[in-house]
Amino acid sequence: MDNKQKTAPETTVQISWAHQPGQSGGGFPWGPHKVPVKLSFEGISLALEKQEAGMHYRRSSNGENYEKKIFAQKGRFFLSPVEPFHKPVGISTHLLVEFTQPVLLEPRASRNVMVTFPLELASAIAQTRDGGKVLDIFSLSPAKFTLYGSIRSGLICRYWKSEVYGKLPVVNPVLEGIMEINVQNTSGRWAEINKAAFSAQGMKIYFNPYLVSLKASIKIINDYSAETSFIDEPLRKGMDKALEQFTPRLIGLPAKTLMEEGY
Numbered sequence: 001m002d003n004k005q006k007t008a009p010e011t012t013v014q015i016s017w018a019h020q021p022g023q024s025g026g027g028f029p030w031g032p033h034k035v036p037v038k039l040s041f042e043g044i045s046l047a048l049e050k051q052e053a054g055m056h057y058r059r060s061s062n063g064e065n066y067e068k069k070i071f072a073q074k075g076r077f078f079l080s081p082v083e084p085f086h087k088p089v090g091i092s093t094h095l096l097v098e099f100t101q102p103v104l105l106e107p108r109a110s111r112n113v114m115v116t117f118p119l120e121l122a123s124a125i126a127q128t129r130d131g132g133k134v135l136d137i138f139s140l141s142p143a144k145f146t147l148y149g150s151i152r153s154g155l156i157c158r159y160w161k162s163e164v165y166g167k168l169p170v171v172n173p174v175l176e177g178i179m180e181i182n183v184q185n186t187s188g189r190w191a192e193i194n195k196a197a198f199s200a201q202g203m204k205i206y207f208n209p210y211l212v213s214l215k216a217s218i219k220i221i222n223d224y225s226a227e228t229s230f231i232d233e234p235l236r237k238g239m240d241k242a243l244e245q246f247t248p249r250l251i252g253l254p255a256k257t258l259m260e261e262g263y
Contacts, residue, residue, distance in 0.1 A: 010050065012036040019172040027209020028173050030240075031078030032126060039079075042140055042174060046123060048077040057123065057135050068135055075125040078132065080243040081177065081212045083203050084118040084158055086137045093200040094257065096148050096157035097179070099164050103193040105185045105220070113183060114169065115162040116176040118143070119212060122243055132243060140175055148197045149261040157197055168211075168235075177205065177212035180235055185220040193218065193263050198228050202255035205242035206234035213239065218263070226263040229256040 013033065018041065020026050029039065036049040045060040048070075055070040085093055097115055105111060120139045126132040146159040163169075168178060185191045196218050206213050213235035219227045234241075 010036055012038055012047075012049065014038045015040070017041040019174075021170045021172075030080065030207065030209065032076035033078065035075060035077055037077050042172075044138070044140065046079075048123075048125070048135075055125075057125075059123065059136055059138065061138065066136055066138075070125060070135070072125070072127070075127050078124055078126060080122045080124060080132075081119050081174075081205050081207050082122045082134075082137060082243055082245050083200050083205070084120045084139070084143070084160075085200050086120050086245065087139045087143060091143075092145060092156045092158050094148070094155045094157040094197055095200070095203075096146055096155075096159055096195060096197045098159070098161045098195045099193065100161060101164050103164055103183060105183055105191045105193065107185060107188045107190060110182060110184045112180055114165040114167070114178055114180050116160070116169070116171060117162070117179045117214060118158065118160050119175065119177055121174060122245075124243060134243065134245075137245075148195075148259070154261070155197060155257075173207070173210060173212050177207075177214060178235065179214040179216055182215075182217045182231075183220070184217065187220055187222050189223065191220040191223075191263075193220070193226070195263060196226070196228050197257050197259055198230065199254055199257045202230040202232075204230055204232040204244070206239035207242055208236070208239045211236065211239070212242075220263070224260065224262050226259045227256055228259065 038047040047058045057068040059066045122134045123136040124132040124134050144159040148155045215231035215233050
């Protein structure tokens, strides 16, 4: 008679989420989550399940299926927003945000405005004391691209169009983030800003269940030139820092972008 006791399989935690603007509670469950877990949101289905040899990751979305084997016995599953330059691979390392309404700023003045920016999401697994290993990166909206500057020396940019806000708008935290921009007009003339181009280097994303955020600056130099950069600060206290894929290891990619073809 076999006296060995069989261990009952662990119950898979199933989480479904939908954005409900204007309602308290129900923030996005970024995690970390104990494995096995299944998470469904915005037409995406994610699962990380245990198998005898380790774990199995699966994503299903819009007819696309992606799977990966993980040879590890322990770990917690989580999601993180990441820089919007991974899908498709290798096309751009710059973001251009076009404003739906121009921002007009008087000489020698500084003002804060808010715009939205596109997101990509990373599925990851973390073990004790490590920062997490990315399993998969995906986007909930198709990427668009544009050229800033001349054909020979211009920048291929991830393109995004946004309203300009004076206060924090309510958005779906898995579809878009909020960028607070400090606009500084150092010139002696009125400046009209219609767009801003940013380098992926230095993009510091912070998030909580209700908000994904960036801080940035635009420095107006003259009638045609401006300099943009990111600021490493959360928009609200207590926000977590997102997984960072574009780090100082990206040699040759400056943290600041000099816009010399107009703004």
